[in-house]
Amino acid sequence: MTNNEFGTKPHYQILDGLRGVAALIVVVFHLTEPLASSHLDNMINHGYLAVDFFFLLSGFVIGYAYDDRWDKLTIGGFLRRRFERLQPLVVLGMTLGAIGFYFTDSTIWPLIHTVPIWKMFVVMLIGYTLIPIPLSMDIRGWQEMHPLNSVGWSLFFEYIANILYALGLRKLSTKALAVFVVLAGAVLLHFSVTNPNGDIAGGWTLNFEHMRIGMTRTLFPFFAGLLLSRIARPARIRHAFLWCSLLVAAVLLMPRIGGKDHLWLNGLYEAFCIIVLFPLIVYIGASGVVRSETEDKICRFLGNLSYPLYMTHYVLVYFYVAWVSNNKGITLKQAWPYALLTFSGAIVLAYTSLKLYDEPVRAWLRNKSA
Template sequence: METQVVAESQTTALGTKPHYAILDGLRGVAALTVVIFHLCEAHATSHLDQLINHGYLAVDFFFLLSGFVIGYAYDDRWHKLTVKDFFKARLVRLQPMVVLGMIVGAVCFYFQDSALWPTIHEVPVWKMLLVMAIGFTLIPVPISMDIRGWQEMHPLDGPGWSLFFEYIANILYALGVRKFSNTALSVLVVLAGAALIHYAVTSATGDVIGGWSLDATQLRIGFTRMMFPFFAGLLLSRVATLGYVKNAFLWCSLLLLLVLAFPRVGGAENLWLNGLYDSLSIILAFPLIVWMGASGKIAGAGAARLCKFFGDISYPIYITHYPLIYIYTGWVSNHKTPLQQAWPVALLTFVAAVVLAYVCLKFYDEPIRRWLKRKVLAKP
């Protein structure tokens, strides 16, 4: 969630540009939807009966949003920006919460109590701490070091996989793609879009879900999910002529929620139809939503505060909520509780995720980033 979740519309050392406040708010809408999607996932028997069925596409929305705002923030500044400065700015923005997310994940792993997961008695503390330390760097761990059993490249905090690909996208942008002409970038986007459609409609599951394991199949999914939306967002930031969309935050939020909550398409008999839905949502709907959001204006102090709050917590909630999901999933597994009965605990977990994110933001992320900006980004 930058993933994609985090994308900045300003740079400290080079001056500032206005925020796209509505895009900040949409980031929060998507991040909160991800939390609900993961809570419902604990009760699903397959992708076919999952509530908030396409919530996983929020990651692809984050990638596109990130590419758009990275282009807006940095594309016209490379005459006075070094690659080193760019990487330092991105590390300051992303890395503090990565570290805290892994710590939260380790604490929850240590105290988890469910037959669904290995216990701390089965996984040595030193191994958990080693996985946590590696997680601080976002370097994926091999499947042989998976201490949870889900084959995640970051077993203590699953969403770290998308941050890993966010970093790759940023590296590709800074080292080469930023120099592409609009024509060359368009060719890259078209090829990436074709690869996305091909994978989505031919995948064994009929969707684009995946990307979180360090094996050939999952790495292919991760790169396929990252390449089109991130660089399509970058291209959109370069070529789009913004208009004026009235009540843009409302309409964009409703359209985004419609895409993410839309029921499964095609059923088990026509998996390719859902893959087509996924790919067209990423290729057509998400750029439209971002364009509409960038074309809108916030009307009223209340809407401005809401968008700011949503934007502020979007990254912290994305990177810290999943350890709570592990606990909730384990509880559901222990008690075999259907959602109709488990909803009070699900609601409590959702509220806890929001509160945890806000506390992390105010008492850790913002102070740490202010300190790092003074120490790392400030020009002498």
């Protein structure tokens, strides 16, 4: 931990680093996904669970940073701070997705060449607000609520969690919050083991099924993170960043469990990860101390990179997916140079976005609001 912007409160530098580790794995997951024959055999099979990890981290950090400030903080002030933190990269991601949209025309997205510019522009403007678009406005063909930047769906639910926290759930006592978290965990467990797909993936389409999945994936981890921020008494754990990074990687890289004959086993594994392992990882990370300048630099770099990387990488992944789909039957051996180029490009794009856009825009917004 280090002292930082939260006044006298120490800053959980290791948690920032873990967010970066998970973001890197998300990129790799999206690069291996189009090479799989189905959701059962992706090489990075549980990469999508990084989103649930992000939600839990977010709940923990928000609870830690804001729970004891509400005697001076207004709901509008809180939401403005979240807007300043999240929204600049939402706008950038949608804009970059619009710029590259027509260049990703592919057999996998038959709608692209039929979309007039005005419609794409309207979808971009709606995307700036993160309001989900209906299926009738789908311009790519994947039934996404944000077809110009696929990952926007998780930011939509992040905002919902923040609004619920600000409007009332922050007022719950620790015991009442624990009851809420237990109930949300029971809903998540039930869905995970009974879902016909055998996993928790979903949340990106504006229909009942995906809205249910999205809320299920949001409510438990976010508010479990909030609860953890209230009750955790961090110890001093050595090499916490290393151990937590290995745990995050092990969880997200785990192959599919149970196969198509025992889908519930995979669902049970994912529920166990979200309900048990992710809170444990966050607790260990919050208990760790950065002990060297090198580790501090790594955590800072990964933490700063994590959100820009998450919000801009899919812009490049669209090009990669189009290339894979236009070369049917391509193998990992043939695809890895292009995957590596996309991965490297995503890191460069994220760092450039951070330094030339995100940090300056957030500083401008802070000065404007001040």
